[in-house]
Amino acid sequence: MIQGTGSNVGKSLVVAGLCRLFANRGLKVKPFKPQNMSNNAAVTADGGEIGRAQALQAQAARVPLSVHMNPILLKPETDTGAQVIVQGKRFGTLRAREYGRQKAQFLPKVLESFSEIESGADLVLVEGAGSPAEINLRAGDIANMGFAEAADLPVVLCGDIDRGGVIASLVGTHAVLEDAERARIKGFFVNRFRGDPSLFDDGMSEIARRTGWAPLGVVPWFSEASKLPAEDALGLSDGAGHGPVRIVVPVISRIANFDDLDPLRMEDGVTLMLIQPGEPLPGDADLVLLPGSKSTVGDLEFFRKQGWDIDLKAHHRRGGHILGICGGYQMLGLTISDPEGIEGQPGTVEGLGFLDVDTVLTADKSLVEATGKHLATGAEVSGYEIHIGRTEGPDCDRPLLHIREADDSPKLDGALSVDGRVAGTYLHGLFTSDAFRRAYLKGFGGTSALAYAQSIDVVLDDLASHLEASMDVERILEIARAR
Structure with a gap:
């Protein structure tokens, strides 16, 4: 399971890249996200809906979409309420406080979907949501450590250096977790580094010393990420192109x-x-x-x-x-x-x-x-x-x-x-x-020579190569095998 020190630290993209990397090695890989929040959804062949990020991850893994890849999808309708989608179908609309009280009841459905995804797969890459450090949301959690414990999964933690404070965010996450949760995290990596990654060698060593977690790499900034479908409306701040x-x-x-x-x-x-x-x-x-x-x-x-x-x-x-x-x-x-x-x-x-x-x-x-x-x-x-x-x-x-x-x-x-x-x-x-x-x-x-689907596939292959060059993917496989 890939968890992050916060929202928008690049978990979705890294999971997509790892899906393509391991699929290219001949493994049958499937993505999974217990709980997602997004109004950017994809429709599955069986008439359900899942988060768009899981659809991209499935494309990266070269497997068909399934409602079980994202069993709980929250689609915000107001600042305080969201439509709740359970295994692809509308459950109802709940306010944030109501959902917080009721979310634990969805864990059996989440585990049922995970079992469905796990069946027949060589590797399942699970994406967390937000951060496990949000301990105020820990009771009844089904998105991060609550799910990891229920499914008995090892965790790798992602920190984003581009937003600043990555040492504090990784070490701080270690500080607020319970002992059993700290032990569940087997390694960490730092994402979106601009410049020479070796300049952060001392930072990686210090994080490893303070947490005891294995350093799994520094991932440089991947500029082609902007060509991939965005899940979050936060990515809609800029336009594109200079055509007629x-x-x-x-x-x-x-x-x-x-x-x-x-x-x-x-x-x-x-x-x-x-x-x-x-x-x-x-x-x-x-x-x-x-x-x-x-x-x-x-x-x-x-x-x-x-x-x-x-x-x-x-x-x-x-x-x-x-x-x-x-x-x-x-x-x-x-x-x-x-x-x-x-x-x-x-x-x-x-x-x-x-x-x-x-x-x-x-x-x-x-x-x-x-x-x-x-x-x-x-x-x-x-x-x-x-x-x-x-x-x-x-x-x-x-x-x-x-x-x-x-x-x-x-x-x-x-x-x-x-x-x-x-x-x-x-x-x-x-x-x-x-x-x-x-x-x-x-x-x-206007004119167009773009082959869109093919161009996305090329970017996914480039992303896989990018991660393979910067992450200890063999250690990640060892962590998964040890489950």
């Missing part, structure tokens, strides 16, 4: 499934601009893309509070194009109704009014993989649906896509405005399809 096609994305408060943006980040012909709250939408965009949302009604209000609704109207008057994906699609309609109070108080709110459609939120959640084609160009497209709600109206008579879902049932998806400059779809991941992305960008005068 300008795509603007307003970063809403509960942005979800923003992996839709990853292929656009990598396009040489695209300038992707991520507009933070308080900033106006630029007036020279070719396309404004409204992303998915975990709380569509709340994010619609948030959108208006930034004045983005006014900017969007001006963009459209100037002849600009608009694309809404999932929650963004729902926002573009005339109304959003929530009769069951799924996202808050029951009622109906006015949408942005760019599409002649209405959405009704329903408790049933669509979780399905799909393939199909873009009706305007005939380009092949693939992706997944992960949404609640049903959208209908005259503009749906001009659908964007013809898709076929995993059960082989065909259907039309999305809507187009009469002028053809506003579109919406429920299909996430459509920009990962090279043919569609190429055809879509061509409509704005």
Whole structure:
């Protein structure tokens, strides 16, 4: 189990790299994360959802996705509450304090999933969440030491030198843990070092002396990490590219499934601009893309509070194009109704009014993989649906896509405005399809030579080589074998 001295210290990336490293050696490797918190989810073939990081780790390990790779997924809906997904399915919505009281009840499900993942694997790489040093959360813990003890796993601890204080964070973690937990940690490594790693030799020796843990390496900064799908919205602070096609994305408060943006980040012909709250939408965009949302009604209000609704109207008057994906699609309609109070108080709110459609939120959640084609160009497209709600109206008579879902049932998806400059779809991941992305960008005068899936695979191989050169991977295998 790879645990960290804090959140965002690089655990997910290291696990992905180790998955590819050991898979390249011929081992059957599987990733596992007992509890994750993210609104960036992936849909599994059996109609469930897991954290996007575990999907990347599975891709790195070259194994199919399973709901058991991430049995507990917390999807924040407000600052104090989250939707709880158990083994791929919605359990309910709990406030943070409620979840803290109830989390221990999920341990049997977590252990059941771990047993499923462990079956038939040569090696399981488990990722912790946050830090085991958060001893105020230790009671009933299922994410870090609580799970490690329940499953009797050895632990390797990751510290991040780029954020500063790495010696204190590693030694401090040792100081606050119980004796049995300290003994469970068999080694440590330092991540994201910039410069000559040998300059930290004395630091590694001092950490080892103070903790008794084996030093497993100093991992240099891996610049290509930015090309891999991000799990956390914290990674959405910067745009990318300097190409002629300008795509603007307003970063809403509960942005979800923003992996839709990853292929656009990598396009040489695209300038992707991520507009933070308080900033106006630029007036020279070719396309404004409204992303998915975990709380569509709340994010619609948030959108208006930034004045983005006014900017969007001006963009459209100037002849600009608009694309809404999932929650963004729902926002573009005339109304959003929530009769069951799924996202808050029951009622109906006015949408942005760019599409002649209405959405009704329903408790049933669509979780399905799909393939199909873009009706305007005939380009092949693939992706997944992960949404609640049903959208209908005259503009749906001009659908964007013809898709076929995993059960082989065909259907039309999305809507187009009469002028053809506003579109919406429920299909996430459509920009990962090279043919569609190429055809879509061509409509704005852009070109694309990117083979997206292949490029991700190359980065994963590079990451594996990067870790093999900087970590004592043989010792890590010895630690795993000793379980």
